[in-house]
Amino acid sequence: MxxxxxxxxxxxxxxxxxxxxxxxxxxxxxxxxxxxxxxxxxxxxxxxxxxxxxxxxxxxxxxxxxxxxxxxxxxxxxxxxxxxxxxxxxxxxxKLFGTSTWDLGQVEMWIDVSTNEIDAPLNSWVLPIKGVWPKDAAKEKAAQEAVRKGLAVLEKHLMTHTYLVGDTVTLADIVCVCNLFPGFTVPGVFDANFRKGFPNTTRYFTTVVNQPAFKKVLGEAKLC
Ligand SMILES: N[C@@H](CCC(=O)N[C@@H](CS)C(=O)NCC(=O)O)C(=O)O
CATH class of the missing domain: 3.40.30.10 (Glutaredoxin)
Structure with a gap:
């Protein structure tokens, strides 16, 4: 269709x-x-x-x-x-938008969720570590809390889903995994201890990021 x-x-x-x-x-x-x-x-x-x-x-x-x-x-x-x-x-x-109108709505929903609820606060956590934004301890703490809240929703969904929508990679997974990439790879962000609280999200990230199209663009994703 x-x-x-x-x-x-x-x-x-x-x-x-x-x-x-x-x-x-x-x-x-x-x-x-x-x-x-x-x-x-x-x-x-x-x-x-x-x-x-x-x-x-x-x-x-x-x-x-x-x-x-x-x-x-x-x-x-x-x-x-x-x-x-x-x-x-x-x-x-x-191919990347699912096979039904419902799938399309879900793909768009997860693109927005990962952008608004994960990427936005994750930037406030990662960019000061990378020296791109000035450090501000209070802002970073708030950002970390917001990221945890966003990830908790993802974690629950991924308990029963391999991909965000349907049985194959969609644009929702592409946007979400790219948004998660700095969290999982920049030292001191989603470290081993943090990842213990998000096993489904960690499994999802490693499953998707190791697929050839992702590897070709993002390279080897070495977890921080
Ligand atoms: N929401 C935009 C963000 C674009 C953005 O902030 N780009 C940054 C680099 S990641 C940039 O070009 N910054 C240059 C500047 O602000 O002068 C998108 O998703 O493309």
Whole structure:
């Protein structure tokens, strides 16, 4: 059943503006692997390329990445929007969006849950550790609590599900696993002790992240 209109397949490869190993860019790069779409990574210097007048005028006025440039020069920003677009390019909309209207709703729901309830607070935990954001102990404690709450919901769902929706990887798993990636891999975040409280989420993450399309984009996920 075709639920989502497929986007036109580009002949000239699309370009994804991003810095190396970004988990937001990985969402669309994994989707591209799974639907058989080619995406090029043009030379990019974080903080320089994305602040040029040309980038701000034509690619993303927010000066942020990732940005997907189509073969005709039009651009899409916001990593989930880019991932949705790429996922629809394969021609088989069922592949990453499930096989029913219910599945599609669930895929969209889990994309939003993992973005709002996990990725948002996880950034406030991980980015100060990576030195990207300033340290603020009170904010980090609140972020950790919020991540635990978000993960508790995921953990319960994954007690009886291998994947978030249906029996195969969907875009929900791609977005969720990319969002979880820094938590499971940045030292001091989801460490062995933390993981004991989330066995289903840990099993889910390792199951999905070790699949070839994920490994090709994200590399070896060494748990922290
Ligand atoms: N919600 C956006 C977040 C984009 C974002 O914050 N990108 C960061 C890198 S992860 C960025 O480009 N920052 C540059 C800046 O803020 O100047 C998405 O999912 O694409």
């Amino acid at each position: 075709i639920l989502v209109p497929s986007a036109k397949r580009c002949i000239t490869p699309m370009k994804l503006y991003t810095y190396p190993n970004g988990k937001n860019a990985a969402k669309s790069l994994v989707a591209a692997q799974l639907v058989g779409v080619k995406i090029e990574l043009p030379p990019f210097q974080m903080g320089v390329t994305n602040k040029t007048p040309e980038f701000l005028a034509k690619k993303n006025p927010h000066g942020k990445v990732p940005v997907l440039e189509l073969d005709d020069g039009r651009c899409i920003f916001e990593s989930n929007a880019i991932a949705r677009y790429v996922a629809r390019l394969g021609g088989d909309s069922a």
